[in-house]
Amino acid sequence: xxxxxxxxxxxxxxxxxxxxxxxxxxxxxxxxxxxxxxxxxxxxxxxxxxxxxxxxxxxxxxxxxxxxxxxxxxxxxxxxxxxxxxxxxxxxxxxxxxxxxxxxxxxxxxxxxxxxxxxxxxxxxxxxxxxxxxxxxxxxxxxxxxxxxxxxxxxxxxxxxxxxxxxxxxxxxxxxxxxxxxxxxxxxxxxxxxxxxxxxxxxxxxxxxxxxxxxxxxxxxxxxxxxxxxxxxxxxxxxxxxxxxxxxxxxxxxxxxxxxxxxxxxxxxxxxxxxxxxxxxxxxxxxxxxxxxxxxxxxxxxxxxxxxxxxxxxxxxxxxxxxxxxxxxxxxxxxxxxxxxxxxxxxxxxxxxxxxxxxxxxxxxxxxxxxxxxxxxxxxxxxxx
Numbered sequence: 294x295x296x297x298x299x300x301x302x303x304x305x306x307x308x309x310x311x312x313x314x315x316x317x318x319x320x321x322x323x324x325x326x327x328x329x330x331x332x333x334x335x336x337x338x339x340x341x342x343x344x345x346x347x348x349x350x351x352x353x354x355x356x357x358x359x360x361x362x363x364x365x366x367x368x369x370x371x372x373x374x375x376x377x378x379x380x381x382x383x384x385x386x387x388x389x390x391x392x393x394x395x396x397x398x399x400x401x402x403x404x405x406x407x408x409x410x411x412x413x414x415x416x417x418x419x420x421x422x423x424x425x426x427x428x429x430x431x432x433x434x435x436x437x438x439x440x441x442x443x444x445x446x447x448x449x450x451x452x453x454x455x456x457x458x459x460x461x462x463x464x465x466x467x468x469x470x471x472x473x474x475x476x477x478x479x480x481x482x483x484x485x486x487x488x489x490x491x492x493x494x495x496x497x498x499x500x501x502x503x504x505x506x507x508x509x510x511x512x513x514x515x516x517x518x519x520x521x522x523x524x525x526x527x528x529x530x531x532x533x534x535x536x537x538x539x540x541x542x543x544x545x546x547x548x549x550x551x552x553x554x555x556x557x558x559x560x561x562x563x564x565x566x567x568x569x570x571x572x573x574x575x576x577x578x579x580x581x582x583x584x585x586x587x588x589x590x591x592x593x594x595x596x597x598x599x600x601x602x603x604x605x606x607x608x609x610x611x612x613x614x615x616x617x618x619x620x621x622x623x624x625x626x627x628x629x630x631x632x633x634x635x636x637x638x639x640x641x642x643x644x645x646x647x648x649x650x651x652x653x654x655x656x657x658x659x660x661x662x663x664x665x666x667x668x669x670x671x672x673x674x675x676x677x678x
Contacts, residue, residue: 314437315549316585317380318578321412321431322357325383327373328407335402336368342398343373349395350375355382369404378429380412381574384545388603393540400533407500440478441499442546444492444601444608445539451487453522458484461669464515469674471505474498479673481610483666485565487524490544490666492563492601492610503539544603547574548581550588556596559612563666564625566607567641576639577602580609583626593623605641608666617665621658633657 359375377383412431475497495502568576584598
């Protein structure tokens, strides 16, 4: 008999589903491309900082190799490529506090960076080495919807939640159109206790969209109004402080799936699944596996699901027909007791409330209440905006 734990360890997409537009859990190798623009005259400083960083990265679990290249046309342009056994170990490292500290020496010599991550789908290799590598290639191309999904999270001082919610609900939205190819499609803001989560959907360039939002006067005013309430102090006028704050706040989407059905009446909800220390990626993978299976069930009320994960923070954003409480089991993505039991071993029950007693006792309706995040605002832009 295959246990739930064994199912979780399997790649999610042995046969690719056309409904899945994004997932880091297919077991294939990862290629990371980092485009770097170095300040004029700082090339040697950058090279020395990279060599120090490279020696540290070499010992990170899951890292295979990396390569540093300099443009033959513009000495200020550099390219770093790295290969990883799969996406999860890379994400665990790049989202860690260790990584934040590791890249600090680069900031003084780098004007701008752009990171791109790709699963390897096909490659040309010698016959002798092709067999083992092919097992770790993405099995089939994914079908997306043209949107990039990303989230930011931070905590505010306990007791300040009502004032923070008022600030977040009332600021004027930024212009949807960023440039000729980039547009903000939707921004959804939620709170769970003193934790804030802002989820965005973007067409085009995510980095361009984030920069666009950051300089919008109404957004900047709202961010300044939030500063006194934040648990982690920040000064947005200090580029280094702002960079570190938003680096720590980033929560990437690790899985997205839709049912393939039109659901104009669906409601958007978010659920918070705080993981036990070191179990965040595994918890996200369990939920992703169940959501992918549910996408094939025409009776499921969940039309779409996006799972965001960083360290031990897991947030599941779902679009649901008939309301969240219509079917707590399917809304939570836990259609059988074995899955709920597996979740109890991964979840920090004390963080979500009641010391996990709701799940352990099989009371999924009560756990749904504990995990539910409060919707602060959900804004969509028109396709022509």
